[in-house]
Amino acid sequence: HAKELGRGVHCFFEPGMDMALRKRRSLERDLRHAMQENELTLHFQPLFDSSQTLVTFEALLRWTHPTLGPIPPTEFIPMAEESGLILALGEWVLRTACRTAIGWQEGYRVAVNLSPIQILRGTMPALVQAILNETGLPSSRLELELTEGMLIHNAEEALEQLVALRQLGVRLVLDDFGTGYSSLSYLHRFPFDKLKVDRTFVQRLESDSSARAIVNAIISMSKNLNLEVTAEGVETLAQFEMLRAQGCHELQGFLLGRPMPETEIRHFQPLFGSQREQTIQQLQLLP
Ligand code: C2E
Ligand code: MG
Numbered sequence: 184h185a186k187e188l189g190r191g192v193h194c195f196f197e198p199g200m201d202m203a204l205r206k207r208r209s210l211e212r213d214l215r216h217a218m219q220e221n222e223l224t225l226h227f228q229p230l231f232d233s234s235q236t237l238v239t240f241e242a243l244l245r246w247t248h249p250t251l252g253p254i255p256p257t258e259f260i261p262m263a264e265e266s267g268l269i270l271a272l273g274e275w276v277l278r279t280a281c282r283t284a285i286g287w288q289e290g291y292r293v294a295v296n297l298s299p300i301q302i303l304r305g306t307m308p309a310l311v312q313a314i315l316n317e318t319g320l321p322s323s324r325l326e327l328e329l330t331e332g333m334l335i336h337n338a339e340e341a342l343e344q345l346v347a348l349r350q351l352g353v354r355l356v357l358d359d360f361g362t363g364y365s366s367l368s369y370l371h372r373f374p375f376d377k378l379k380v381d382r383t384f385v386q387r388l389e390s391d392s393s394a395r396a397i398v399n400a401i402i403s404m405s406k407n408l409n410l411e412v413t414a415e416g417v418e419t420l421a422q423f424e425m426l427r428a429q430g431c432h433e434l435q436g437f438l439l440g441r442p443m444p445e446t447e448i449r450h451f452q453p454l455f456g457s458q459r460e461q462t463i464q465q466l467q468l469l470p
């Protein structure tokens with residue numbers, strides 16, 4: 184019976200895999216054209232410091248496919264990484280983000296996500312320097328967000344690249360912290376300026392006392408290592424208050440502002456302005 188079942192599964196699976204593969208191939212092809220066809224845009228999500236001042240916008244890539252509509256980055260970024268297209272895509276993101284940021288009179292910083300493939304190529308420091316020169320953005324206004332996965336597997340090369348990037352004066356952020364396997368003390372060997380607590384911990388703050396303990400430990404350990412801490416995915420006032428009470432330096436999430444197109448930035452009303460009491464009252468009125 185097992186044999187029969189195996190054969191059955193085999194027969195059932197192959198056409199399906201073909202379909203998936205074909206779909207993927209054609210999406211890959213479409214992505215290649217997306218840059219020329221102006222189907223790619225950046226959205227920007229605000230980050231606030233602990234006194235509720237807007238300090239940074241994170242650039243998040245968006246792709247609107249001509250027939251399929253919006254495709255999430257969690258779907259097309261891995262595809263771009265496998266095909267190598269991420270190098271061209273990543274350069275476009277960096278250039279567009281810096282160009283946009285130079286137009287912000289308020290002097291906000293811009294945070295750009297980098298793929299490990301871009302780092303390990305070995306040409307990022309030169310590219311970043313060239314784009315800063317070209318756009319005129321001061322290096323202190325650029326933050327680069329990286330995830331920890333690649334650091335473990337390519338520690339030597341990664342370290343060298345990160346040191347060179349940091350020497351340009353940009354700030355390095357360890358994104359999605361807590362989802363990988365590396366310890367904070369190990370990562371302290373890398374020249375990070377701050378780390379971003381992953382959304383999964385923030386989301387469990389209210390219901391799960393161990394998530395609370397983990398987040399508190401991350402925050403206090405980071406402080407001892409002279410790292411700043413950001414929390415991503417803040418969706419509720421309770422999460423916001425807990426993180427602030429623990430001394431989290433920066434906060435980001437749908438509660439404070441969703442990713443938005445560049446044109447909306449100048450109309451954006453931060454939910455947490457100077458009149459905090461009033462703001463909280465307003466928030467409590469929200470559904
Ligand atoms: P990330 O860098 O960790 O970005 C945060 C993601 O969480 C974004 O999803 C953002 O829209 C979402 N988010 C922010 N606040 C909240 C919240 O309060 N609740 C919930 N549920 N979600 C929230 P997005 O834009 O879909 O991006 C997903 C991931 O794709 C990013 O995670 C990043 O790893 C990657 N990505 C996006 N743009 C780029 C890019 O230009 N280059 C590279 N290499 N990766 C990118
Ligand atoms: Mg990020």
Ligand code: MG
Nearest residue numbers: 358359379415
């Ligand atoms: Mg993140």
Ligand code: MG
Nearest residue numbers: 359381382415
């Ligand atoms: Mg994340």
